[in-house]
Amino acid sequence: MGYKSSDKPKTKHRKGLWSPEEDQRLRNYVLKHGHGCWSSVPVNAELQRNGKSCRLRWINYLRPGLKRGVFSAQEEETILSLHRMLGNKWSQIAQHLPGRTDNEIKNYWHSYLKKKLLKAAEARNKTQCSSPSSDESVSQGFGLPKPKLLFAEWLAPDDVHDGSFANSSDQQVAGIISRDEFDYYWSLDDGVMPGYSFNEGKLTFGGKYDHSTTSPSDGSSGSHDMFGSVFKIEDQSPGSADHFIDFNSGDDMCSQFNISSDVMYI
DNA sequence: AAAGACAGCAACCGCTCGCAC
């Protein structure tokens, strides 16, 4: 690995902060020619940076349509909801926040949201340390508002599109979908989901989370790996077929989501 | 006013993945 000193590439790439001139060069070049192959961008744009650095600068700072400034409460809640589902998949989270970059979201998480979660957890632990049910604090997601996951299959199209369902459904569905995430954030016996039960790894409602269909082929699919499971939604209308979201399929599960406001539709 | 501590953010680094050969 690595080069002997005599074999090192001749080009000395600049590092550190970008100057306004460099930004201007990169912006002009990409807007005019597109980036194409990033490794050729610095050469063509006469920048003493490497392609990787150019790409990052463009994506995180120069790209048109970027939203700068503080995150709104709605964006914050979206990040929290998605992070509970996806973990540190910043690029996937960023896809649901137009104008925000993965780097920005990641920084925001590390500098603010993570601390906020910890504080909330501490506060909850303090208030509940005398309570007999310590698990409850965990199942309620550090005291944060529960994400609202709605299954579009169940909704009238109008409801899905105008969001009215979302505004009236807080007591109908609130939660997220992996089994352990259920354990973690979803209090199934707290009455918010009448008619739903969770038995032997199966969530039974109109649809069910069928843990028995989990593929064991990938040993890495631990019990905390929602992607190692198949989420099965049974349409409640007679004669209709079951629907699966197969987290083993390799498909980007986010592509199957439609997020509107703070509500995620499947 | 100066120095140290801290927080936020931009950028770098190392790794993985996909693709072409």
Next chain:
DNA sequence: CGTGCGAGCGGTTGCTGTCTT
């Protein structure tokens, strides 16, 4: 099938501005 290369991602680092002592 193995190798090389480019792109993309996530963790980490380090710079800079602000706050505290």
